[in-house]
Amino acid sequence: MKIYKILALSVFLGLGHWGFAQEDILLEAESFLDKGGWVSDPQFVEQMGSPYLMAHGMGKPVRDAKTEFVLAKTGNYHVWARTKNWAPGPWEAPGQFELHLNGEKLGDKLGLTPGWTWEYVGERKLKKGKTKLALVDLTGFNGRCDAIYLSQSNTPPPRSPEKLSTWRKVKLQEPLAPETSKQYDLVVTGGGLAGCAASIAAAEQGLKVALIHDRALLGGNASSEIRVHTLGIYGKFERILKMIDTEHYPNGSSEAIKDQEKRERNMQSYENIDIHYNFRAYAAHAENNTIEYVDARHTSSGECIRFEAPLFIDATGDGWIGYWAGAEYSYGRESVHKYGEAWEEWGELWSPEEADNFVMGSSILWQTEILDEPTHFPLLPWAKEVAEDHAAVAGEWYWEFSRNDLHQIEDGEEIRDHMLRAIYGSFANAKQNPDNAKYQLQWVSYLLGKRESRRLVGDHIFTFKDVLEHRQFADSVVVEKREIDVHYQQNLQDENKPDFLSTALFYHTERYYIPYRSLYSRNINNLFMAGRCFSCSHVGLGGPRVMLTTGQMGAAVGYAASLCNKHQVQPRDIYQDHLLEYMNLIMSQQEGDPKP
């Protein structure tokens, strides 16, 4: 495995009768040898092109990120940094940093330009041999750097995403396909509760499982990086889910760390689960509606692996595997008439007459602590624009953002950044009150806790109607009794409310059931899905999107995969030809009845 990703290119330019070699080097920030206090953020690779480093210091500058590289030639080098001003406006950019070469600052402050772009840092004569580079954070407020480019030519790298993508592949000499291939019985992408439960269930039945997860910690929204507690019931899978769930601590609590340790320990105890931490899938290839492989890239080293298997589970939440493979999917709210999902009391807020793309939003959880002495937190004009006069010293699930011009996947970075501005601004407002003098930000997540995104379409689409009519199915593999809980932004009803706060509508119900047919793709033959990307309507997602329920889905498809493997059949065949055996398998692993 490569420790870091740099490239030295010698490009020969034929210029008339004299030619010369120019050297250029592309340094991916996420591959730096020492990231210091900067965090690696791979959430928005599909939109901005790469994982990047971010100085997430909650207002306190973080330690330098450092790396070294070797120059083949002495010469003058132009230097660019790919960065962005993440809260542009008539104020000082929040995330400013400097670039130091061999211990000396080069150029001006960086992080000043709206939109991801190559900011020119400056020109410096550098000697052949080892060169040191450092990113020096100046603010602690989420400065970010994707890559550094040094070139003897003064031509900047391309800006447009398409050209940049091609340019980057050339500079990094990326092969067309990963050079390493691995074969498994089952490839699970996404290590949230659904993906973990699926891996356990399949591994216990003897399958060799690859679990691809783009973070260093498993659990997704339940991880100690996002800290949402697991809600719902265990259904038929209590034994499995208790290995990976959380206690019912307040959302955002540092108690999540204990459950994280439990989850990692349990997951790593399975010899036939290969957990590929920090690998983010970037492609899924299907032939004749059958996925052949998933390609994934390490979020720091850039190492690529091709994962081949006869069966795949999409537990990415965003439905990426299905999306890449050409699976049918939906996004947004269906018309109330499409599935008959009306709740008259709440009308348009619950389900609209006309379909639209309003969806439940994403949250960023945060926590404060009370110190012994007063502590300062600055007023932040760039955050005030979002927070306005809202003041708060704590956040919860209802710190949530969705807007109809923003897509929860494609605009994830803007949504995350909006929430950061809401949090920092509201906290800064609260600090103006002397009663809050000793409050300090203890933890602010930088990972989006998403509620809703793409929903892959299966043979059955689970809707509110299934809940209203308490439908039971021959293939009911998931059972839940938690309320159907659909969120909307408070400012839809009252424009004066902050745009980052939501309200929940709870439809109280008796038990409801989700059939197995909602857990495999309608048109991709060998694809299961588990988690919030399962086959459902917008309102249908309202209840089962919580993590014990998505965990149930995961375990259910893990067992189904084992039978697919045993009979050498596809997911749909389990429903059509092996349902009794499947339901018996689920019952036989169960410890007692579903929790009352």
Next chain:
Amino acid sequence: MFFDLGGDNRSALPITIGRQEKICSWSGEDTSILHQLELCSDSLSKPLYYFAYINTPVCIDGSCKPLFVNVYWDLLGNYVGYGVIEAELLTKYDHELFTSEDYQKLHWLLLNKHSILARKKLSDLFDTKPAKVEKVTFNGVELDAVSGATKREIGQSVVKGALYSCYTLWHLVHGPIADSMHNRIKAVYSPSDFLYADYPPYQYYALKQMDSLALKQEWTRVHEIFLAASPLQRTYLLKKMPDHWFAEESLGMSLFESFADLDIQSQTLLLQHLAYTPPELIESLADYIPAMTRNQLKLYLKALELEPISTALKEKLQVIIDSQSYTYSYLLEDFLAER
């Protein structure tokens, strides 16, 4: 509309009525006492509101005391106010009189048809042996369920010391009688009166009944309501407007001219209709670019790609770039660079 605490914090009948018509009678959950629902109309027999004089016992631990109030609903069956009788002021459990804040709080509680009281039985709230509930604890501290957050929510919404009265009244006001009024809307609905009423619930009810042709015929009024509405109601209206409206310059312009004053959701829905909007109107919308979000600007620039753009528009875009005050100028720069 109907309710006014007034100087002495008690209400009188809101407006003079010409006629009172008995509609039906009903009783609460725990008593057989019948309450009479009446429809009040003006002197021209135009329905105004529903009214009921409620006289009900409020009981605790076997001892009961009477509660007298006048309750008012609008013609859709929404609670709008209550009044008390001079000789029968409201009291709390310890016989202390309601304060002006207590009267106001009761009004707020009754206004909330989604109150937590809707999901609670009397026994959940008052029984000394409360119904078994699932308790959720963490580190020995109860976090949720009735006795935790829910109890707090109930406590915050009701008048302290008058839980019984609040509960009894809320369920009388929002119980089956509200459905009865809702179910007979056709008997009192007048499209014109509702649309032109200075009362948003009537306006929105009327709008919901109208098809796009009717909306267009009443455009002046509809537009007036649109501008004053909440984002939720605006977006409902915008989605109801057929695409071909946006091809008509006068209609399109009347919607777009308030662009900068609209909420972002409504703005976005407007911009999503640019494919149907005349090119001249699209060009003129450049004036609103400084109010656009990043994705709204992308929608707008995408619409501009469909037609050759004029020199005047290019100059306008350049002015915005040069002002250096628009956050997403860089997208304009990219756009101009490619044209």
